Amino acid sequence: MRSDTIKQGLERTPHRALLKGTGVPDSAFExxxxxxxxxxxxxxxxxxxxxxxxxxxxxxxxxxxxxxxxxxxxxxxxxxxxxxxxxxxxxxxxxxxxxxxxxxxxxxxxxxxxxxxxxxxxxxxxxxxxxxxxxxxxxxxxxxxxSGRSLSGRKYSFVTDTFEAMARYKAGVIDDKELKICEDNACPGMGSxxxxxxxxxxxxxxxxxxxxxxxxxxxxxxxxxxxxxxxxxxxxxxxxxxxxxxxxxxxxxxxxxxxxxxxxxxxxxxxxxxxxxxxxxxxxxxxxxxxxxxxxxxxxxxxxxxxxxxxxxxxxxxxxxxxxxxxxxxxxxxxxxxxxxxxxxxxxxSIANVDEEVIRPLSNPIKKEGGIAILTGNLAPKGAVVKQSGVSAAMMLFEGTARCFDAEEKAMAAIMEGKITSGDVVVIRYEGPKGGPGMREMLAPTAAIMGMGLGDSVALVTDGRFSGGTRGPCIGHISPEAAEGGPIALVEEGDRILLDIPNRRLELLVDDATLAARRAAWKAPEAKIRTGWLARYAKLVTSAHTGAVTTAD
Missing domain, CATH: 3.40.50.2300 (Response regulator)
Structure with missing residues (x-):
């Protein structure tokens, strides 16, 4: 056994003494x-x-x-x-x-x-x-x-009944009482x-x-x-x-x-x-x-x-x-x-019966394709990820106007203040593995977009990532990220962006010459966090398309 290294032989007398100090009996060493x-x-x-x-x-x-x-x-x-x-x-x-x-x-x-x-x-x-x-x-x-339950019998879920509820409250769709009911019932006890x-x-x-x-x-x-x-x-x-x-x-x-x-x-x-x-x-x-x-x-x-x-x-x-x-x-x-x-x-x-209302057979699927799609294009040369199972049919093909934000907080403020309108593509950048650092989840802005009724008219793209609770036309993991000089760093306010999920394309509709000029003028921003272990992490972490792992290479 591997553990024999610390428990067998004369040379391991000190090791056994320490283990016995924790209460380990002689019988356990076998x-x-x-x-x-x-x-x-x-x-x-x-x-x-x-x-x-x-x-x-x-x-x-x-x-x-x-x-x-x-x-x-x-x-x-x-x-x-x-x-x-x-x-x-x-x-x-x-x-x-x-x-x-x-x-x-x-x-x-x-x-x-x-x-x-x-x-x-x-x-x-x-x-x-x-x-x-x-x-x-x-x-x-x-x-x-x-699942949470109210006295009326309604089922509650943490994400849709808290994060999206914030935006519905802001939009006047629900009142103080309903917001409090959501807060009290969304998480009824232990568990994920x-x-x-x-x-x-x-x-x-x-x-x-x-x-x-x-x-x-x-x-x-x-x-x-x-x-x-x-x-x-x-x-x-x-x-x-x-x-x-x-x-x-x-x-x-x-x-x-x-x-x-x-x-x-x-x-x-x-x-x-x-x-x-x-x-x-x-x-x-x-x-x-x-x-x-x-x-x-x-x-x-x-x-x-x-x-x-x-x-x-x-x-x-x-x-x-x-x-x-x-x-x-x-x-x-x-x-x-x-x-x-x-x-x-x-x-x-070994399974005799499956409830086909919940888990359908191959002959009767919810959708013909699986829930995740990988997009590429001049905005994401090394790939981007979208949870297409959460995207409505109306937004599978969409062209909109770029609204650029260099941090999640700035985008969130604009959404909550009503500055994002139908036809916009919210671009949140410098939130990737290096640029964040840590590739923050964007649940708050995506939930706000859905909660304010913009899920069928506004898209969001980011080099950050999304919560598993995100739904709507939200494209994340854009690689290369902005902090590495990826094309998402070159997007300017008012540019047109094309989202074409069926054909797996994500395109910035700007000509190559213009992009080349922007790239020549681009300068890497200062790191957002320059102390602590996150500063070290930012130097070691790889791009999202490789899993955002740390490596000494």
Whole structure:
């Protein structure tokens, strides 16, 4: 065992003494040492219930014949970090999380890991660490929140009933009382936000890739089922250690393609593009950005999920969950191994019935193409991402007038003050991985556009990114970003921009000579943040089209 390095032989007497100082008994030195990386925090509803799941993981590890050690991993709530300086830190924490898990597992020579996670950047960070370390690992996602309910029986969702409610209130559509009802009911308890936002999309894709147990991706945070999954995951990690089943045995090219197809079929978060690219890099899997678009054209959207659609995570879970989606996708899913033994085809065959109101068959899709599209053109030579499942038919082809803002706050003020009108294209730049730094999510301005009734007449383009809760004609991840001198830095107020999603084009309608003159005059702005670790991050981070990873290259 890896852990023999710190527990066997005369030379390890000091090591054993220190371990015994934590309470480890002699009998444990013959057992696998299992690390449980937990992102518990009181700050995030998606993580506040993890103390309970930790108990069941611990019981499972010891029942399976291992000895568990807990260590903490930080978590940032994107919803709380939204719209202020805090959002600069969200995406960069993904790299910190991977580095921290690697550091503890390597320094203490742990034999295997249970990675307890839930929210947006924590789950991909954990998966990056698993792929990088390539020691036996299993993921436990803590589960989605129940939908909120009012006395009238209406269902509430965090994003559409808080962020968009702000704009509806500003526009006079709702009053103080209704705004307060939204605030009080949108988040009824523990769990990740109820719709198919980034946290839940990543939980589903983790299960799809075979890195968590069946139904882990959809079982509610408050359910006894989630406790049983936590216990079974604790038992399973000991078995994985004994059988030497490693993450790269599971996270193959086929597994990533299956994850992309499930994402497309459900209309999941556009952030998964960044995360899957980053995880694949750690796993040594070649996964070019264009893979998403190739598969999107051959993968229909089968479910209408909140925020752009009708159903919540609780509906998807009882409709068949991930296994139900695999069953409906049929031969489009490649047969791949999972860490719990069944292949993806066997898992799909194990489902007797699927609720086809929630997860439609291939013969009756919501849309003919999957939920994410990759755009290119002279405004995004290396690519841009749009969640086309959230775009209305009226905005799939759109030409508008550029309204340029060099920071999210400036754009948000203009939207809320009524300065953005029908026919505009809001351009928010210098918010990319380097320029932000940290590639902030733009949920506040996109929600404001939707809430003020401009979703069918105004588009937004940015080198930043969007929340999984974003809907509407919002194009992000524009590469190269403005801070690197990408074409988005050259857009001027009043320019015309063409959005053509069916043909995957994003064009700045300005002639080459004019753009060349603008480029010659362009100067890189001063960094927004020049101290602390974000200053170092900005120097190391790569472009969005490569997953916005940090590298010393």
């Amino acid at each position: 057992k696998p040492f299992i690390g449980v990386a937990t992102s518990f925090t009181d700050l995030i509803p998606g993580h506040s219930g993890m103390r309970d799941l930790e108990r069941f993981i611990e019981k499972g590890v010891h029942s399976g014949g291992g000895y568990s050690f807990f260590f903490g991993i930080p978590g940032v709530c994107d919803g709380i970090a939204m719209g202020h300086k805090g959002m600069h830190y969200s995406l960069p924490t993904r790299e910190l999380i991977a580095d921290m898990v690697e550091s503890v597992a390597e320094a203490h020579r742990l034999d295997g890991l249970v990675l307890l996670t839930n929210c947006d950047k924590i789950t991909p960070g954990m998966l990056m660490a698993a792929a990088r370390l390539n020691i036996p690992c299993i993921i436990v996602t803590a589960g989605p929140m129940m 936000c109820q719709g198919l936002f980034t946290a839940n999309t990543m939980a589903i894709l983790t299960e799809t890739m075979g890195m968590s147990l069946p139904r882990c991706g959809t079982a509610l945070a408050v359910s006894a089922l989630k406790r049983r999954i936590a216990f079974a995951s604790g038992e399973k990690i000991v078995e994985l250690v004994k059988n030497d089943v490693k993450p790269r045995d599971i996270m193959t090219r086929a597994a990533f393609e299956n994850a992309i197809r499930v994402d497309l079929a459900l209309g999941g978060s556009s952030n998964t593009v960044l995360h899957l690219l980053a995880i694949a890099r750690e796993a040594g899997v070649d996964l070019p950005l264009e893979t998403f678009d190739i598969l999107a054209k051959d993968t229909p959207q089968l479910a209408s999920m909140n925020p752009a659609g009708e159903y919540f995570m609780e509906d998807l879970d009882v409709a068949g969950g991930v296994s139900g989606v695999l069953k409906q996708l049929g031969d489009k899913i490649k047969d791949a191994p999972t860490l719990f033994g069944l292949t993806t085809h066997q898992l799909a065959e």
